[in-house]
Amino acid sequence: MWEQIKSNQIRSAALVAAIAVLLLLLGYFLGLYFIGNGIGGLLIAFIVWAIMSLIAYYQGDSILLSLSRAKKIGPDDYPRLYNVVEEMKIASGLEKVPDVYIIDDPALNAFATGRDPSRASVAITSGLLQKLNRDELQGVIGHEISHVKNRDVLLMAICSVMLGTIVILAWYASRFLLFGGMAGSRRSSSSSGNSAGMVQIVILAVGLILMILAPILAQLIYYAISRKREYLADASSALYTRYPEGLASALEKLGASTQQLKSANQATAPMYIINPLHKEGIKASDLTSTHPPISERVRILRAMAGGASFSEYEKAYRQVHSSGKGILSTAAIAGAGAVSVRSASLAEPGGVELTSEKVARTREVSDVMLRLNKYRTVDCTCGAKWKIPPGFPDDSILCTRCGRRLKI
Amino acid sequence: MQFWVWIIIAIVVIFLAILAGNYNGLVGLRNQLKNAWAQIDVQLKRRHDLIPNLVETVKGYAKHERETFEMVTNARNLAQKASSAGAAERGKVEGELSMALGRLLAVAEAYPELKANQNFLALQEELTSTENKISFSRQFYNDSALKYNNKTQMFPSNIIAGMFSFKAGEFFEVTVPEQREAPKVSFT
Numbered sequence: 150m151w152e153q154i155k156s157n158q159i160r161s162a163a164l165v166a167a168i169a170v171l172l173l174l175l176g177y178f179l180g181l182y183f184i185g186n187g188i189g190g191l192l193i194a195f196i197v198w199a200i201m202s203l204i205a206y207y208q209g210d211s212i213l214l215s216l217s218r219a220k221k222i223g224p225d226d227y228p229r230l231y232n233v234v235e236e237m238k239i240a241s242g243l244e245k246v247p248d249v250y251i252i253d254d255p256a257l258n259a260f261a262t263g264r265d266p267s268r269a270s271v272a273i274t275s276g277l278l279q280k281l282n283r284d285e286l287q288g289v290i291g292h293e294i295s296h297v298k299n300r301d302v303l304l305m306a307i308c309s310v311m312l313g314t315i316v317i318l319a320w321y322a323s324r325f326l327l328f329g330g331m332a333g334s335r336r337s338s339s340s341s342g343n344s345a346g347m348v349q350i351v352i353l354a355v356g357l358i359l360m361i362l363a364p365i366l367a368q369l370i371y372y373a374i375s376r377k378r379e380y381l382a383d384a385s386s387a388l389y390t391r392y393p394e395g396l397a398s399a400l401e402k403l404g405a406s407t408q409q410l411k412s413a414n415q416a417t418a419p420m421y422i423i424n425p426l427h428k429e430g431i432k433a434s435d436l437t438s439t440h441p442p443i444s445e446r447v448r449i450l451r452a453m454a455g456g457a458s459f460s461e462y463e464k465a466y467r468q469v470h471s472s473g474k475g476i477l478s479t480a481a482i483a484g485a486g487a488v489s490v491r492s493a494s495l496a497e498p499g500g501v502e503l504t505s506e507k508v509a510r511t512r513e514v515s516d517v518m519l520r521l522n523k524y525r526t527v528d529c530t531c532g533a534k535w536k537i538p539p540g541f542p543d544d545s546i547l548c549t550r551c552g553r554r555l556k557i
Numbered sequence: 558m559q560f561w562v563w564i565i566i567a568i569v570v571i572f573l574a575i576l577a578g579n580y581n582g583l584v585g586l587r588n589q590l591k592n593a594w595a596q597i598d599v600q601l602k603r604r605h606d607l608i609p610n611l612v613e614t615v616k617g618y619a620k621h622e623r624e625t626f627e628m629v630t631n632a633r634n635l636a637q638k639a640s641s642a643g644a645a646e647r648g649k650v651e652g653e654l655s656m657a658l659g660r661l662l663a664v665a666e667a668y669p670e671l672k673a674n675q676n677f678l679a680l681q682e683e684l685t686s687t688e689n690k691i692s693f694s695r696q697f698y699n700d701s702a703l704k705y706n707n708k709t710q711m712f713p714s715n716i717i718a719g720m721f722s723f724k725a726g727e728f729f730e731v732t733v734p735e736q737r738e739a740p741k742v743s744f745t
Binding site for chain 1: 589593596600669679683685693694697
């Protein structure tokens with residue numbers, strides 16, 4: 150596990166450095182163009198970045214939580230949620246229980262924040278909390294806790310701040326160019342000689358290209374980091390819970406929902422378990438930017454036959470992608486032994502049954518067949534459906550799932 | 558002459574560095590193991606504390622299940638007595654307690670009024686969570702024990718482990734005589 154974090158850190162550091170280089174390059178050329186001094190521009194870019202980073206480091210989590218209008222809860226408010234968070238804290242070996250927050254929103258999503266494992270928070274929307282059974286909730290919280298454990302939160306904060314700086318710089322530069330174009334042309338006309346003009350044009354061209362490309366490139370790198378982290382968090386969640394099916398079916402529910410989270414925006418999107426910015430009415434699984442496609446994540450988790458270890462996840466990933474390239478580092482896979490999957494926990498009253506499409510269709514068909522044979526059906530409030538054969542003597546039936554007595 | 562002195566010094570320094578690194582690694586893993594064991598201990602105690610409450614609540618609705626109550630109470634007392642024993646011994650008694658608890662909850666299934674009781678529902682959630690916490694802390698403990706044991710047995714750290722008498726950790730397995738299974742709802 151630790152090896153995984155280490156090797157990921159190296160790889161991520163390279164990608165972070167790439168964004169940093171982009172940022173500095175942009176600053177340099179913009180400086181060269183607007184104030185005639187590359188180092189000055191570089192400094193400005195650096196200062197903007199430093200200020201934003203400091204804010205993000207010290208205030209990032211509280212800003213994010215208040216932006217998403219999350220309410221902090223205690224162990225007595227939502228015992229099940231709080232217990233599951235504690236369980237996952239123990240499974241991951243985190244030293245402190247993260248703060249638990251609820252976002253009062255029917256949309257389905259969750260995120261983790263906090264700059265280090267001892268100061269972390271986990272937030273979940275009330276809609277998601279309602280929809281998930283215990284195993285699924287465990288999978289989701291396991292995913293979030295592993296973001297904390299793997300220090301993804303800090304990494305993504307650094308990246309998103311750099312990305313934000315690049316976007317801001319490029320935006321202001323383009324405004325200046327459009328509306329304050331005079332400044333540039335005045336300087337170029339005042340400069341004497343042909344060669345100086347040529348240099349000016351080259352700088353302008355490079356600056357323009359950077360201005361357009363840097364935000365896009367940075368975004369792409371950002372997405373690459375983010376996606377890798379999502380896979381790792383899925384694998385860790387499976388390892389912690391020893392039950393990949395829980396997260397898989399939770400993801401399925403998340404992917405099927407079409408509601409948009411009101412309080413999410415571009416900057417906070419990668420923090421969530423699924424991309425919160427899918428358009429109203431469009432399935433979340435159709436969008437692939439910061440997150441890998443949900444259907445793929447589900448397929449990988451489901452393909453983990455008889456094991457919950459990293460090596461099993463890696464095997465499943467290769468199987469789904471049918472390519473030789475894996476997603477996790479070899480050091481991590483070599484270090485971990487075989488890990489078996491546990492069985493599903495007790496069905497709870499009020500919990501939602503895991504039904505795939507196929508099962509639902511089979512049930513529909515058998516319902517029709519039974520009705521033709523004069524069976525009557527009774528729906529229980531817990532979700533179970535009882536089929537009563539013709540000639541059943543009693544006028545009520547005990548639902549063995551939730552213990553209620555149902556009238557026929 | 559000078560050259561050889563430097564070479565020897567370098568070798569000694571490297572040797573000491575490896576020694577220190579391995580020693581610190583072993584101490585770190587041993588502490589992690591101890592900490593993981595303490596976690597299990599906390600959860601097992603929590604379960605022992607929950608049981609009298611649970612038994613009382615169930616008793617209020619299901620008076621005739623005396624045998625089950627006695628079994629649970631006895632298993633709990635035995636488990637509590639063994640709380641200072643080693644991992645293997647504890648695993649056995651806690652396994653028996655798990656089985657007795659499973660039976661108690663199965664009994665509760667037959668009493669709809671009990672299952673609608675708010676107090677019982679809260680206790681059930683607590684118990685489910687405590688069971689999960691026990692198994693997750695066991696999971697973490699065993700992972701830690703495996704890592705620590707590997708370190709004490711593999712070269713070169715095994716030499717240092719032998720020198721400073723780092724003993725291998727015991728695995729904690731709860732041997733449940735009868736695996737608890739999810740109740741099956743028949744839909745057709």
